[in-house]
Amino acid sequence: MGTLAPEQTVDVFDLAETLPIVSVDVMELWRGATMRAIHAGHPAYDVFFVELAIRLRTVVASFDGKLRRRFPEYVKRPEDIG
DSSP states (O other), rough: OOOOOOHHHHHHHHHHHHHHOOOGGGGTTTTHHHHHHHHTTTTTEEEEHHHHHHHTOOOOOOOOHHHHHTTTTTTEEEGGOO
């Protein structure tokens, strides 16, 4: 990982605007995420992303090894997604 030069930030925001980003109300996720977090013994904050991935039938890109070990089907290293 490196540092982003100030002049590159506009390009990053331009790219972000082209991504298929949708908003999800956290109230739709909290119950499932909390139960998964308790069962897995992992912080609920991280598991919200897992819960969303499960519902959207996709995966989460993460460098968090513990999260990947807890949810190997849904959490992958960024370089393993593709």
